[in-house]
Amino acid sequence: MNFLILSVTAGEGHNSTARAIRTALEAQEADAEILDTLEYVSPELAKVIADGYLMVTERAQGAYRIGYRLAETRRSGEKLDAMQLASSALSKELVEYIRSDRFDAVVFTHPFAGMMCSTMKRRGLISNRTVGILTDFTFHPFWEDCTANDYVVTPDRLLLPQARRKGFRDEQILPFGIPINPKFSERVPAEDARRQVGLDPALPTFLVMGGSMGYGNMGELVSKIASLDVERDFQIIAVAGRNEEAKTALDRLAEKSARRILVTGFVDYVSLLMDAADCIITKPGGLTTSESLAKNLPMIIVNPIPGQEERNTEFLLNNGCAMATTKTVPIEECIYQLLMSDVRLEAMKTCIAGVAKPHATEDLTKFLINLAHTPEIG
Numbered sequence: 001m002n003f004l005i006l007s008v009t010a011g012e013g014h015n016s017t018a019r020a021i022r023t024a025l026e027a028q029e030a031d032a033e034i035l036d037t038l039e040y041v042s043p044e045l046a047k048v049i050a051d052g053y054l055m056v057t058e059r060a061q062g063a064y065r066i067g068y069r070l071a072e073t074r075r076s077g078e079k080l081d082a083m084q085l086a087s088s089a090l091s092k093e094l095v096e097y098i099r100s101d102r103f104d105a106v107v108f109t110h111p112f113a114g115m116m117c118s119t120m121k122r123r124g125l126i127s128n129r130t131v132g133i134l135t136d137f138t139f140h141p142f143w144e145d146c147t148a149n150d151y152v153v154t155p156d157r158l159l160l161p162q163a164r165r166k167g168f169r170d171e172q173i174l175p176f177g178i179p180i181n182p183k184f185s186e187r188v189p190a191e192d193a194r195r196q197v198g199l200d201p202a203l204p205t206f207l208v209m210g211g212s213m214g215y216g217n218m219g220e221l222v223s224k225i226a227s228l229d230v231e232r233d234f235q236i237i238a239v240a241g242r243n244e245e246a247k248t249a250l251d252r253l254a255e256k257s258a259r260r261i262l263v264t265g266f267v268d269y270v271s272l273l274m275d276a277a278d279c280i281i282t283k284p285g286g287l288t289t290s291e292s293l294a295k296n297l298p299m300i301i302v303n304p305i306p307g308q309e310e311r312n313t314e315f316l317l318n319n320g321c322a323m324a325t326t327k328t329v330p331i332e333e334c335i336y337q338l339l340m341s342d343v344r345l346e347a348m349k350t351c352i353a354g355v356a357k358p359h360a361t362e363d364l365t366k367f368l369i370n371l372a373h374t375p376e377i378g
Contacts, residue, residue: 001030008110104372114146136286138311177357185358193275207277219249294358298348320351
């Protein structure tokens with residue numbers, strides 16, 4: 001069995017999903033190759049898109065929000081001309097590569113790659129089965145141009161109305177969940193996890209994460225949490241990722257804080273840190289929130305990127321899985337409410353159980369292997 005996984009570097013989530021799928025397929029003795037689609041067809045364009053995505057989402061969020069909303073609200077059937085042209089041009093570069101080996105299926109984790117595959121299939125250039133993966137709790141506007149692909153994996157069956165509006169048929173939808181590293185489907189009891197990382201096993205614990213790059217002013221955020229005046233004691237885990245400046249600021253804060261603050265940089269044991277926590281304070285990226293759901297870990301959402309992360313926030317709030325900070329509801333109020341209401345925390349866990357997909361990667365892997373053993377029709 002041989003699979004090709006197409007990713008695009010625009011944020012890290014698409015690549016993380018691709019790696020999780022590859023690892024699971026290889027565990028079943030299947031061959032799986034990841035190809036950074038834009039890097040393959042044009043390294044220069046890939047760099048422009050990757051750098052541009054980071055710049056826009058960090059420094060021009062207002063413009064990004066407007067552009068995303070305009071794309072969402074365009075008239076049915078009205079194409080996103082720039083991406084449609086790019087898809088048509090770039091798809092030719094991939095045809096021979098996909099044909100060069102007999103892939104049992106092509107999986108893509110970004111709609112740019114999906115648009116290319118869709119174009120190739122419409123033109124009869126490839127006959128491979130193609131499977132798309134949503135990495136957020138919403139259909140990005142570009143998915144409307146991916147409907148010629150065979151299947152699309154969604155975070156939950158609740159996204160079926162969205163899928164239909166984009167032009168997908170019900171039989172194309174696979175509501176397995178967002179594929180995550182299988183280690184997040186395992187749990188260590190909270191008290192044991194706290195002992196393993198050197199925390200008080202009896203204290204309520206809040207995990208603050210800024211993503212792999214430690215986005216946002218984490219020092220200010222953690223300082224507000226640590227200074228909360230509340231009669232119930234608690235402790236904090238702060239993950240600065242690869243942001244050395246943030247880690248330095250957090251280390252200084254931990255030294256002078258009356259509360260216990262465990263500070264880490266980029267680590268490979270986030271799964272254990274989630275097990276140690278009662279609640280996670282995080283940006284609502286699709287992967288991090290899926291991992292949190294798999295851990296049955298309530299969320300407080302901060303600083304969502306406009307567009308898809310705002311849609312993730314809406315999904316999680318509407319399904320009772322999270323709280324969100326706003327200009328009028330600061331992080332301190334959210335923390336206070338959870339500390340003062342065990343009922344609220346348990347209610348969130350009950351809601352999370354209704355939408356969590358801890359075995360998404362396993363379910364997708366089984367489907368792909370079965371697909372490889374199913375003869376193509378026509």
